[in-house]
Structure formats: C-alpha cells, structure tokens
Amino acid sequence: MKPNLWLxxxxxxxxxxxxxxxxxxxxxxxxSSMKFGSDLFTPNLLPAQFKLDNYVSVLSQGVFLxxxxxxxxxxxxxxxxxxxxxxSASYALGRVRFKGxxxxxxxxxxxxxxxxxxxxxxxxxxxRALGLYxxxxxxxxxxxxxxxxFTVWVLTTFMxxxxxxxxxxxxxxxxxxxxxxTQVFLPLMWPALVTTGLLAFIGAWNEFLFALxxxxxxxxxxxxxxxxxxxxxxxxxxPWGTIMAASVIxxxxxxxxxxxxxRRIVSGLTAGAVKG
Amino acid sequence: MAEKxxxxxxxxxxxxxxxxxxxxxxxxxxxxxxxxxxxFSFTDADLKELGAAKFVGFSNYxxxxxxxxxxxxxxAVLNTIRFSVISVTLETVLGLIVALVLNAKxxxxxxxxAAVLIPxxxxxxxxxxxxxxxxxxxxxxxxYVLMGLHIINQPLAWTADPALAMNAVIMVxxxxxxxFMALMILAALQMLPTDCYEAARVDGxxxxxxxxxxxxxxxxxALMVAVIFRALDALRVFDLIYVxxxxxxxxxxxxxxxxxxxxxxxxxxxxxxxxxxLFLIVALCxxxxxxxxxxxxxxxxx
Numbered sequence: 001m002k003p004n005l006w007l008x009x010x011x012x013x014x015x016x017x018x019x020x021x022x023x024x025x026x027x028x029x030x031x032s033s034m035k036f037g038s039d040l041f042t043p044n045l046l047p048a049q050f051k052l053d054n055y056v057s058v059l060s061q062g063v064f065l066x067x068x069x070x071x072x073x074x075x076x077x078x079x080x081x082x083x084x085x086x087x088s089a090s091y092a093l094g095r096v097r098f099k100g101x102x103x104x105x106x107x108x109x110x111x112x113x114x115x116x117x118x119x120x121x122x123x124x125x126x127x128r129a130l131g132l133y134x135x136x137x138x139x140x141x142x143x144x145x146x147x148x149x150f151t152v153w154v155l156t157t158f159m160x161x162x163x164x165x166x167x168x169x170x171x172x173x174x175x176x177x178x179x180x181x182t183q184v185f186l187p188l189m190w191p192a193l194v195t196t197g198l199l200a201f202i203g204a205w206n207e208f209l210f211a212l213x214x215x216x217x218x219x220x221x222x223x224x225x226x227x228x229x230x231x232x233x234x235x236x237x238x239p240w241g242t243i244m245a246a247s248v249i250x251x252x253x254x255x256x257x258x259x260x261x262x263r264r265i266v267s268g269l270t271a272g273a274v275k276g
Numbered sequence: 277m278a279e280k281x282x283x284x285x286x287x288x289x290x291x292x293x294x295x296x297x298x299x300x301x302x303x304x305x306x307x308x309x310x311x312x313x314x315x316f317s318f319t320d321a322d323l324k325e326l327g328a329a330k331f332v333g334f335s336n337y338x339x340x341x342x343x344x345x346x347x348x349x350x351x352a353v354l355n356t357i358r359f360s361v362i363s364v365t366l367e368t369v370l371g372l373i374v375a376l377v378l379n380a381k382x383x384x385x386x387x388x389x390a391a392v393l394i395p396x397x398x399x400x401x402x403x404x405x406x407x408x409x410x411x412x413x414x415x416x417x418x419x420y421v422l423m424g425l426h427i428i429n430q431p432l433a434w435t436a437d438p439a440l441a442m443n444a445v446i447m448v449x450x451x452x453x454x455x456f457m458a459l460m461i462l463a464a465l466q467m468l469p470t471d472c473y474e475a476a477r478v479d480g481x482x483x484x485x486x487x488x489x490x491x492x493x494x495x496x497x498a499l500m501v502a503v504i505f506r507a508l509d510a511l512r513v514f515d516l517i518y519v520x521x522x523x524x525x526x527x528x529x530x531x532x533x534x535x536x537x538x539x540x541x542x543x544x545x546x547x548x549x550x551x552x553x554l555f556l557i558v559a560l561c562x563x564x565x566x567x568x569x570x571x572x573x574x575x576x577x578x
Contacts, residue, residue: 011380015388018374022391025451026398028417029406043420089298092291104295106566111306113562115512117531118555121316121538121548122309125326145305152298171283177290206399208515209531213539224401228519240409247402258397259390269456270463 026251033244040241054245063219064246067226071250074136074222075204078143079197086151086196087189091181093152094159095167105156112149116209119145127214134216142210147200154199154268158192159185195268198261202254223250310555316548323542336549343549351525352533358442359517359529360510363449368503370450371457376487378458379465396455404519407448411435441526445517449510457502464498465491504565511558530554 032040036053058064092098093105123142124133132138162185170180211222221229227246230239258265317336321329335342343349378389395403410418411434419431434444468491476486492499514531521527523536534554538547 011377011382014373015377015382015384018377019388019391021451022394022455025403025406025410026394028410029402032409041415043415043417045417085297085301088294092295096287096291098288098291104299108298108302109566110559110562111302113508113558113565114306114310115531115551115554115558117512117514117534117538118551118558119306119309119313120535120551121321121544122312123305124323124538124544125312126304126309128326142305144301145309148298148301148305177287177294181294202397206401208401208518209535213535224399224515227405228401240412240415243405244409247405251398251402254399255394255397258393262390262393265393266459266463269459 026255029244029247029251033241033248036241054241055249058242058245058249063221064226066219067221067223068250070136070220071205071223074139074143075201077136077140078147078204079200081140082144082147082151082200083193083197085148086155087181087186087193089152090155090159091177091185094156094162105153108149108152111145112153114145116146120209120213123210124213133214134220136220138214139207139211139222142214143204143207146207147203150203151196151200154196155189155192158189162188191264192268194261195264198257198265199268202258205250205254313548313555314552316544317552319545321544321548323539323544326544329545332545336546337553343546343553348525348528349533349550352528352530355442355527356511356513356529356531359446359449359513359527360507363446363453364503364506364510366446366450367454367457367506368499370454371461371502372499374454374458375461375465378462392455392458394455395452396459398452400452400515401519403448403452404516407444407451408435408520411444435521438526441521441524445520445527448520449513449516452516453506453509457506460502460505461495461499464495468494500568501565504561504568508558508561508565511561512554530557 028045031045031047033054034047034050034052036049036051039049093101123145127133127138127142130138130141132141166184166188167180170184175183206224207222208224208228211225212228215221215225218226223246227243227250230243230246316326316329318331318333319329320332337343339345374392378385378392398406410416413419413431413433413436416431416434418434419428422428423431432440434440472490473486476490481489512531513529514535517527517529517532518535523532523540528536530550531554534547534550536547537543537550541547
C-alpha cells in the first residue's frame with residue numbers, strides 16, 4: 001500500500017508542476033498589467049493591488065483600439081473567405097475521383113508547410129502591384145497562403161467520410177452539385193467548419209511576419225505588430241505595464257475561445273497533422 | 277450506360293469548377309510569389325526599384341559576395357539547426373510526459389488539459405513579450421525566484437548575454453509548443469488497443485517496461501509525424517526570435533536573416549537567395565514528412 005501512496009503523491013506533484021508551468025506566465029502577465037508606477041519593479045507573485053491604469057492608458061492613447069479592430073476585421077474576413085473556398089474545393093477533392101486529385105492534395109499539403117519568408121519578396125511585389133500595400137485587404141489576401149491549405153485539407157478529410165448514400169439519394173432527385181454541397185453536406189459539416197474556422201481565426205489573429213512587412217502606418221497595424229512595436233523613451237525604458245495590459249487584452253478572447261471549444265480544437269489539430 | 281458515363285463526366289466537370297477558386301487563390305498567393313522569389317534570387321533587385329532588377333546568374337548564391345560565402349548566413353543556419361534540434365527534443369520529451377499524465381484517469385484531468393492549452397492559445401508575440409518581461413535582467417521575476425532559491429547568485433541577462441540568449445529563446449519556444457506536442461501524442465495514446473495492456477498487467481510486467489516495450493513502439497509513427505511537423509515549424513522560426521532578441525547575431529535564424537536582407541537592407545536579390553535556400557531545406561523535410569507519415573490520399577483508408 002505504501003509505495004502506491006508515494007506514487008500517487010508523486011503523480012499529483014507532477015500534475016501541480018505542469019499546471020504551474022503552463023499557467024504561471026499568463027498569470028504573471030495579468031498581475032503585472034495591474035501594477036502601476038514603481039510597483040512594477042518589485043517582482044512579487046501576488047497582486048498587491050488592482051489598478052487598471054495600464055488598461056486605461058493602452059486603450060486611450062494612440063491607435064491600439066484601431067489595431068484591435070484591424071485584427072478582428074482581418075481574422076473574420078480570412079475565416080469567411082477561406083471557409084467558402086475550402087468547402088467548395090473539399091467537395092471536389094473529397095467526393096469526386098478525377099485525374100490530378102492526388103497531385104492537388106499533395107500540393108496543398110506542401111504549401112501548408114511553406115516557410116512564409118520564402119514568398120515574402122514575391123508577395124511584396126504583388127501586393128504593391130495590386131495597390132494593396134499598407135491595407136487590410138493585402139493582409140487578407142496574403143493570409144490565404146497559410147489558412148487555405150489547412151482548411152482545404154481538414155475539410156476534405158471530413159467530406160470524404162460522409163456517407164455515400166446521402167449524395168446518391170440527392171443525385172437521384174436530380175440535385176445539382178451546388179445544391180448537394182449547400183443543402184446536403186453543409187448542414188452536416190458544422191462541427192468541422194467550427195473547428196477549422198477557429199484554427200484559421202487563431203492563425204490570422206496571431207500572424208506577425210506579413211503584418212509587419214506589408215503595413216507601414218501605425219493605424220493599419222494588427223495587434224501583434226502593435227504590441228511588438230510598443231516602445232518607450234529609450235530601449236531600456238519599455239513601458240512593461242502597458243505592454244502587459246495590451247497582451248492580456250489580445251490574449252483573453254483567444255484563450256476564452258480555446259477553452260470553450262477545447263475538444264473541437266484538439267480534434268482539428270490532430271486531423272490537420274496526424275490523420276490525413 | 278451512356279447516360280451513366282455522361283453523368284460521371286459532368287460530375288468531374290463540376291468538380292473542376294468547384295476547385296477552381298482554390299487553385300486561383302493558391303497560384304496567386306503561393307505559386308506566383310514563390311516563382312518571383314526564385315527569379316529575384318538570380319537578380320540584383322533592390323526593394324525601392326524592384327522593376328529595375330538585372331539578371332546576375334548565381335552570384336547571389338556563390339562567389340565572393342554570395343550567400344554561401346557569408347559567415348553570417350552560416351551562423352544563421354547553425355543557430356536554426358541548434359534551435360530546432362534542442363527545442364524539438366525537449367518538446368517531445370516534455371510533451372510525452374504531459375500526454376501520459378493526461379492519458380491517466382484522475383479527478384481534475386479536464387482542468388489540467390485546459391491549463392495545458394493556454395500556452396498554445398497565446399499569440400507568439402505575446403508569449404515572447406511576457407517572457408521577455410519575466411526574464412528582465414533587473415526586474416524580472418525569473419531572476420527573483422532563482423535568486424530566492426539560491427540557484428543563481430546574481431541576476432542573469434537572459435536575452436542580452438550571448439551565452440544565454442539562445443537558451444532563453446529555446447525556453448520560451450518549449451513552453452509555447454509543448455502543448456501541441458502533448459495533444460498530438462495524447463491523440464495517439466487514446467487510439468491504442470487496451471488488450472495488450474491487460475495482458476501485460478496479468479503477466480505482472482512493470483509499467484516502465486510496458487511503456488518502453490509496448491506504448492512507445494505503438495505510438496512511434498504518430499510521434500514521428502508530430503516531431504517532423506514541429507521540426508518544420510522550428511526551421512522557419514521568426515516571430516519569437518525577432519521579438520525576443522531582434523536582429524541579434526547570437527540567435528538569428530534563417531528566416532530572420534532573410535527578412536533582414538530583404539527589408540532592412542533592401543537587398544531583395546540576395547535576401548531572395550537566402551529564402552530560396554530555406555525553402556529548399558523545408559521542402560526536403562516536407563518530402564520526408566509525407567513519406568514517413570505515409571499520408572494517405574485515398575478514400576478507402578481512413
């Protein structure tokens with residue numbers, strides 16, 4: 001009985017370590033965001049006070065709210081556009097056998113592994129040629145390079161596993177492919193759409209390299225760029241309280257979404273990487 | 277018969293119609309920019325006047341001023357390899373431990389799983405900033421705690437000290453991506469058949485032995501795929517390093533190097549050569565991923 005008890009204590013100790021390790025940095029960011037002035041420079045682990053001055057300052061000064069708005073607009077449009085295109089493509093890739101299908105899927109998978117920097121100079125030229133430099137539309141377009149392959153891939157695997165009888169019955173009734181996709185399959189695909197939509201949203205919300213390179217003026221930046229470029233009077237005087245407040249503001253919605261949709265996200269992640 | 281054939285043909289025709297938007301977008305945002313980058317890598321293109329680029333052959337790659345003769349490039353290559361190997365190894369080991377814990381049944385398991393997801397959900401930029409603050413040389417909580425525990429005697433400059441900077445970057449990356457690894461491994465663990473565990477328990481085999489003899493071989497394919505997936509991600513690392521240590525030589529990765537050449541130095545030709553080489557490296561690894569992962573493209577195999 002005794003070694004069993006020790007084993008159990010050890011196990012719960014391990015669990016505690018994992019929880020603290022995972023949660024502490026975010027917890028500490030919240031604590032720091034509520035400290036103001038010189039309190040910030042005494043690193044106590046418990047919040048000594050709840051001052052919201054940092055939040056007021058980050059939201060009132062500059063264009064931070066505008067940046068949050070930019071991020072929301074870009075992420076939502078990216079999700080809607082990539083899901084629309086991906087549902088359409090996944091019908092063809094998942095339900096119809098045609099020549100070149102394998103090659104297309106292979107290409108889609110390959111593109112999802114692209115290092116973003118590999119298309120940077122070509123994209124820069126294209127964005128400027130289309131007059132989209134320093135606009136949110138430029139970001140929406142470029143984000144397709146990482147959201148679309150992923151959504152196509154996951155939705156194709158999902159579409160493939162839907163029962164054949166449904167489609168056959170619809171064909172018997174003389175339904176066109178468009179009707180089959182929108183009336184028969186789409187209602188069944190909600191779980192997969194929610195999962196891939198969330199992952200695409202998070203991807204777009206967190207993206208940094210393109211947003212940093214393809215925007216110029218502060219009011220066109222998305223939140224990650226805005227946070228990365230918050231600066232103080234000098235390199236050594238970064239306003240850490242403000243940075244932490246901004247960080248908490250952009251993280252809370254994502255963490256909330258992830259915790260609410262835990263199961264869906266986990267299944268989506270594994271479908272994207274392992275299953276195939 | 278003829279009717280059935282035409283039905284099939286019209287199905288294939290509409291399939292191409294349905295797939296066209298995706299192909300158009302992919303050509304526009306992936307194929308074309310990639311080809312242009314490849315072309316730029318053979319020119320002397322400058323960011324201000326991309327149109328005035330002249331063909332210069334392989335001189336961005338080889339020769340006196342070529343990429344392969346630049347010690348900074350090799351420094352970036354070595355940094356990237358070091359970063360990828362160490363962080364992916366640590367993530368795999370820690371992810372395995374976390375996955376095994378989450379695979380056990382105990383009260384509060386849902387809470388642990390939720391907690392573990394938090395680092396994954398936090399944007400990379402934000403986690404870099406959070407850790408930069410925790411690792412602050414003067415006011416950082418990390419130095420404070422370590423000194424309180426008498427592990428170190430004096431505060432460390434985590435991100436500024438050349439000997440520590442890479443470790444700091446790896447530390448943050450491990451924190452941020454271990455959850456992903458753990459979830460991948462957990463998914464594999466939950467698909468394992470239970471009967472061989474029953475058999476092992478009946479035979480009284482030690483759990484540690486069972487882990488190495490039964491569990492590990494069974495999850496190895498999934499583990500390999502997760503490792504390669506993470507390694508591909510690590511090879512192109514940019515955000516974390518750029519925010520944590522900016523363009524410092526001690527931590528500069530291939531992506532950071534390429535972007536610095538492209539944007540900061542405006543040498544699009546040379547920078548494109550660097551990103552093309554990075555692309556080739558990642559492409560090779562992707563081919564390995566597709567082969568080892570035995571990714572299936574057909575409907576019959578799930």
